[in-house]
Amino acid sequence: DGGITQSPKYLFRKEGQNVTLSCEQNLNHDAMYWYRQDPGQGLRLIYYSQIVNDFQKGDIAEGYSVSREKKESFPLTVTSAQKNPTAFYLCASTSKGGNTDTQYFGPGTRLTVL
């Protein structure tokens, strides 16, 4: 089955640590996205990538970093510079990154800072 996988499902981080969230898709989609979800705030865009080896900052990129070395993979690193990283993180992809494209989402990773 085609889809998006995210791992781990739950992640606990100590303050001052960097952690990396995995996102893999086998839909052969060109564009990939990372969102952060907090209760009552909807989804906020962290980073997006339309093509391999290229990515753009979203609305809340500070304290996060990404890479896009392969078409199917778009890992997100939450750095120690992110002051309030506890949240639900969602990865998504679209086939071409067009205005009418449907976003396909992974199951999410819940990050908790201890």
Added chain:
Amino acid sequence: AQSVTQLGSHVSVSEGALVLLRCNYSSSVPPYLFWYVQYPNQGLQLLLKYTSAATLVKGINGFEAEFKKSETSFHLTKPSAHMSDAAEYFCAVTRGSYIPTFGRGTSLIVHP
């Protein structure tokens, strides 16, 4: 700039009653509008989308939405609520490029 407003963070209905979830948008260009559903601790999945064809759009699970340009609205409806409809619903609009802007979400509660 494009934005989406979802009126009501929580909507409560009885099983079998009409479901109405409100979404208003602001856009300087013709919008493309989406409704997504999220079940607890899961990702979002598409319910339906408006792409400038028919103004009444039918989606999965008996949901539909009508694009009303004069009211800048794209409200989601379902004639008869089912317990399995309990979830978070998000309205979204794509920007001039292709990045969607999501509303804050409406939690649908269905009472037996």
